[in-house]
Amino acid sequence: MSQEKQVFHPNREFAETARIKNMCEFENLTRFAQEDYEGFWGKFAEEKIEWSQPFTNVLDESNAPFVKWFENGKLNVSTQCVDRHLVDKKNKAAIIFEGDRGDSEIITYLQLSQNVNKFANLLKNQFNVKKGDRVVIYMPMIPEAAYAMLACARLGAIHSIVFGGFSAEALKDRVEDAEAKVVITADGAFRKSKPYMLKPVVDTALKDVTIVEKVLVVERNHEEIEWVAGRDYSYNELIKNENAHCEAEEMDSEDPLFLLYTSGSTGKPKGVQHNSAGYILWAQMTMEWVFDVKEDDTYWCTADIGWITGHTYIVYGPLAMGATTVMFEGVPTYPDAGRPWAMVEKHRINQFYTAPTAIRVLHKMGEDEPGKYDISSLKVLGTVGEPIDPPAWKWYYESVGNSKCAIVDTYWQTETGGHMISPVPGATPIKPACATFALPGIMAEILDDDGKKAAVGEKGKLCITRPWPSQIRNVWGDEDRYVSSYFGDATKDGKPVYFSGDGAVYDEDGYITITGRMDDVINVSGHRMGTAEVEAAIKKHDNVAEVAVVGKPHDLKGEGIFAYVVLKSEDTMAEEMEMAKEINGVIKVEIGNIALCDNIVFVDGLPKTRSGKVMRRILRAIAKGEEITQDTSTLEDPSVVGKIEEIVNSCIL
Numbered sequence: 001m002s003q004e005k006q007v008f009h010p011n012r013e014f015a016e017t018a019r020i021k022n023m024c025e026f027e028n029l030t031r032f033a034q035e036d037y038e039g040f041w042g043k044f045a046e047e048k049i050e051w052s053q054p055f056t057n058v059l060d061e062s063n064a065p066f067v068k069w070f071e072n073g074k075l076n077v078s079t080q081c082v083d084r085h086l087v088d089k090k091n092k093a094a095i096i097f098e099g100d101r102g103d104s105e106i107i108t109y110l111q112l113s114q115n116v117n118k119f120a121n122l123l124k125n126q127f128n129v130k131k132g133d134r135v136v137i138y139m140p141m142i143p144e145a146a147y148a149m150l151a152c153a154r155l156g157a158i159h160s161i162v163f164g165g166f167s168a169e170a171l172k173d174r175v176e177d178a179e180a181k182v183v184i185t186a187d188g189a190f191r192k193s194k195p196y197m198l199k200p201v202v203d204t205a206l207k208d209v210t211i212v213e214k215v216l217v218v219e220r221n222h223e224e225i226e227w228v229a230g231r232d233y234s235y236n237e238l239i240k241n242e243n244a245h246c247e248a249e250e251m252d253s254e255d256p257l258f259l260l261y262t263s264g265s266t267g268k269p270k271g272v273q274h275n276s277a278g279y280i281l282w283a284q285m286t287m288e289w290v291f292d293v294k295e296d297d298t299y300w301c302t303a304d305i306g307w308i309t310g311h312t313y314i315v316y317g318p319l320a321m322g323a324t325t326v327m328f329e330g331v332p333t334y335p336d337a338g339r340p341w342a343m344v345e346k347h348r349i350n351q352f353y354t355a356p357t358a359i360r361v362l363h364k365m366g367e368d369e370p371g372k373y374d375i376s377s378l379k380v381l382g383t384v385g386e387p388i389d390p391p392a393w394k395w396y397y398e399s400v401g402n403s404k405c406a407i408v409d410t411y412w413q414t415e416t417g418g419h420m421i422s423p424v425p426g427a428t429p430i431k432p433a434c435a436t437f438a439l440p441g442i443m444a445e446i447l448d449d450d451g452k453k454a455a456v457g458e459k460g461k462l463c464i465t466r467p468w469p470s471q472i473r474n475v476w477g478d479e480d481r482y483v484s485s486y487f488g489d490a491t492k493d494g495k496p497v498y499f500s501g502d503g504a505v506y507d508e509d510g511y512i513t514i515t516g517r518m519d520d521v522i523n524v525s526g527h528r529m530g531t532a533e534v535e536a537a538i539k540k541h542d543n544v545a546e547v548a549v550v551g552k553p554h555d556l557k558g559e560g561i562f563a564y565v566v567l568k569s570e571d572t573m574a575e576e577m578e579m580a581k582e583i584n585g586v587i588k589v590e591i592g593n594i595a596l597c598d599n600i601v602f603v604d605g606l607p608k609t610r611s612g613k614v615m616r617r618i619l620r621a622i623a624k625g626e627e628i629t630q631d632t633s634t635l636e637d638p639s640v641v642g643k644i645e646e647i648v649n650s651c652i653l
């Protein structure tokens with residue numbers, strides 16, 4: 001039997017105490033949702049959320065795709081994540097912080113409550129932050145980032161976290177699009193035992209921005225920074241003035257909780273808007289079902305809070321269920337590729353959640369490292385962000401999981417808020433590198449172009465055919481873009497349905513395998529990079545006339561970025577080398593290091609249709625070194641294809 005066809009059954013002992021113990025229970029839940037969709041969601045919403053006013057209607061689809069969940073319900077997400085645990089968990093660890101240099105700190109639920117309340121009071125009393133205001137958070141992985149998120153939620157302010165690896169220019173775009181009133185940042189933090197800086201990036205970003213009134217700076221590495229009088233304030237100083245009681249704002253189920261910008265295939269990044277009740281409900285339910293975290297467990301997700309994984313599965317999900325969540329400031333390969341396993345041993349971590357790209361790096365750099373530590377506490381291993389390749393899966397399963405841990409290959413997106421398709425560890429028989437089945441309540445279907453369910457083995461569009469509680473509610477400030485980006489490309493029974501942008505296939509047992517993006521989005525190390533965004537950055541170089549970027553398979557990153565550039569001037573080889581460096585320099589300024597190109601080739605022209613559309617499929621094939629199977633006769637100038645192939649074959653930079 002080939003590795004891919006092998007089936008791994010859940011560990012019996014684990015299954016006995018799991019929340020979903022077998023496929024029968026799983027299927028019963030799925031059936032419950034299919035037969036009584038509103039009953040299913042209403043039951044869990046009543047059970048899992050502490051409402052200050054109960055909802056009166058489960059789902060209003062009358063204005064679809066603008067939907068409303070749990071109408072008239074009132075709650076506060078910070079109360080869900082903090083206050084309600086004070087009754088029986090006040091001395092339980094809420095956050096275990098592990099610093100880059102090995103320093104650690106345990107924050108109990110009581111301490112979390114005090115810190116969040118004080119933080120909220122600071123924002124309210126000293127910065128005048130009110131319900132509905134937007135607050136940008138540009139922070140390292142330190143507990144204050146979680147306090148900041150929960151403090152915003154407490155006041156009903158909408159946070160928008162910008163990943164600390166984004167450049168000043170990218171930060172500025174996001175601050176302006178969200179019209180943020182306050183930015184919360186840190187002087188910097190530590191990486192590989194050395195301080196690195198964030199505040200100078202904020203200074204550059206805000207140079208010509210007038211809407212931001214105040215900048216709050218958490219002093220973490222205590223390096224010297226500039227302070228703008230009247231705008232910049234030290235958190236470490238101001239927090240001393242605040243007390244630990246701040247009334248939580250009563251929020252409507254559908255009041256926005258946060259924005260998170262993400263790339264699409266066209267245009268600028270979109271501000272994905274998530275609202276309160278539905279989001280927190282599914283964050284908690286998936287934590288419980290997919291990771292099956294128990295009362296005394298310690299759970300670690302290695303993501304950064306700058307991405308959706310960090311939002312849902314470091315902060316909101318774990319805290320909503322009252323779990324202990326680990327936050328890690330450093331990088332997984334420092335001081336060596338055994339760091340994660342040393343941390344598993346040190347904190348006796350039970351669930352570990354990371355991305356295939358990290359697994360590949362840890363495998364390559366430290367194949368035998370897991371064996372050097374006592375990692376027997378592990379029960380569930382998760383992966384997210386991109387399809388995992390079978391060799392990485394095998395190493396993860398055997399060497400990290402000791403062939404006894406379930407691997408949950410969780411498929412989801414920024415827009416879905418939480419997991420959509422994933423094994424559940426006590427029930428699902430697992431096939432390597434396969435996301436398996438939609439979770440109960442999630443109506444995921446692979447559809448063909450006619451809106452019919454795809455046949456076994458036929459690649460189709462991965463769609464979600466009914467609204468779900470944690471779905472994106474809007475693209476910030478742009479309702480048309482929300483509708484056209486997500487509900488314009490697939491239909492079922494003649495009605496528009498949510499299309500993820502991903503392709504997928506069913507196998508003969510109904511298992512779903514994700515095949516990857518069907519649009520022009522590139523997945524670099526599990527992070528989405530929009531082609532349009534990277535191309536717009538490259539075009540800022542004075543000497544660039546035209547550019548097209550595509551993804552190219554990369555051993556560690558999954559995909560790397562491959563750019564085809566037409567220059568304005570004729571250049572020599574040496575000048576082109578210099579130009580490639582300059583182009584990556586521009587990307588660094590415009591977006592950040594995560595979008596740097598692995599390959600830049602200079603060509604005389606791009607393959608375009610007569611209407612001027614760049615045929616990226618051809619460029620993708622050339623980058624991969626594949627045969628061109630597309631018909632090139634419809635191109636404006638078919639001869640460009642051969643010329644590009646020649647250049648690529650001779651000079652991959």
Ligand code: WT7
Nearest residue numbers: 309384385386387409410411412413414514528
């Ligand atoms: C895209 C979403 C969801 C948090 C991290 C990324 C790809 C995600 C899987 C998986 C195959 C996956 C998809 C998706 N993706 N998880 N388990 N198997 N592909 O969030 O930046 O919104 O990216 O990541 O292509 O559309 P994101």
